Amino acid sequence: MALLAPFSAPGRFWRGNLHTHSNLSDGALEPKQVVDAYKNAGYDFMQLSEHFIEHFDFPIADTRPFRSNSFTTLLGVELHAPETQVGELWHIVAAGLPLDFPRNLPGETGAQLARRAREAGAFIGIAHPAWSQLTIEDGRAIDAAHAVEIYNHGCAIENDRGDGWYLADQLFTEGKRLTAFATDDAHFKGPDYFGGWVHVKAESLDPDALLESLKKGLYYSSMGPQLHAIEMNGKEISISCSPVDTITVVCGTSRSAVRIGKAITEASFDLAKLEKGWLLRKTSPWFRVTVIDGAGKRAWSNPIWWDEIG
Structure with a gap:
């Protein structure tokens, strides 16, 4: 049985949020209050991703004074530039930017700004696709992206547009080797916090x-919910997790493999024997795992590519 990434990587999982705002842009709380809120809620790290636009004087929050041995912060922003297919500003999460990252250049597009941020060392994520009404052409345009924001808690509770899988799955099927991250996009003006996060596997904080x-x-x-392991043994996929009611494997078509029960913690699918499951591999170069608990809360793997696991 071969344990797949990220579960096979050395280190431990650290819980973090990559998309949150303070009163340096349009949030309600001061930066330290926001950082303390995540720290007190049991997170290991977070990022203040202020709106990097002229209206707020292009802020990059310096949260380094709030770091400790048991909690840390990433430096980054939410980038904006013209323009999406519906004629609005781009929203692009950039994690790991230097504090002296230059302001937008004259005439710079969203795609160009994302490339410049990636060249500066940032992790680039396409933010809240449903809220922004992004098209597949928009997704293709941000060629510097590492990931798509597939769940945005603030957007979900405010206007039911928190989903990003529709865009991510299409891009995966086109061969884009992107990943998928969940966030809060909290502004602390309502209950928009502690609803979506990432568990990052690393050897240190x-x-x-x-x-x-x-x-x-x-x-x-x-x-x-928590994912504990995803393993492959020949044509068999095994998943273990915290107690949930649904464990499902989906791909770039309607084909899937699913186990449904009450408080189940594992599922195995022999794709050689399961016609629909085996078609996962025959019809799609990738698959991903979702688990859903009794309250409807989910955990999601990144896409797993067949040619990377043999």
Whole structure:
């Protein structure tokens, strides 16, 4: 049985949020209050991703004074530039930017700004696709992206547009080797916090180690449930997790493999014997795992590519 990434990677999982705002842009609380809220809620790290636009004087929150041996912060922003297919500003999460990252250049597009941020060392995520009404052409345009924000808690509770899988899955099927992250996008003006996060596998809580793992896709996302392992043994997939009611494997078509029960913690699918499951491999170059608990909360793996596991 071969344990798959990120579960096979050395280190431990660290819980973090990559998309949150303070009153440096349009959030309600001061930066330290926001950081303390996540620290007190049991997170290991977080990032203040202020709106990097002229209206707020292009802020990059310096949260380094709030770091400790047991809690850390990443430095980053939410980038904005013209323009999506519906004529709005791009929203792009950039984690791991230097504090002196230059302001937008004259005439710079969202795609160009994302490339410049990636060249500066950032992890680039396409933010809240449903809220922004992003098209597949929009997704293709951000060619510097590492990931798609597949769950945005603030958008979900405010206007039921928190999903990003519709865009991510299409991009995966086109061959884009992206990953998928969940966030809060909290502004602390309502209950928009502690609803979606990432579990990043790294050997330490050092910001550079976390950033490197994010770029390598060594993480999974959650609203509550935990994924413990995904393993492959020949044509058999095995998943273990915290107690949930559904464990499902989906791919780039309607084909899937699923186990449903009450408080189940594992499932195995022999794809050689399961016609629908075996078609996962025959019809799609990738698959991913979702688990759903009794309250409807989910955890999601990143896409797993057949040619990377044999």
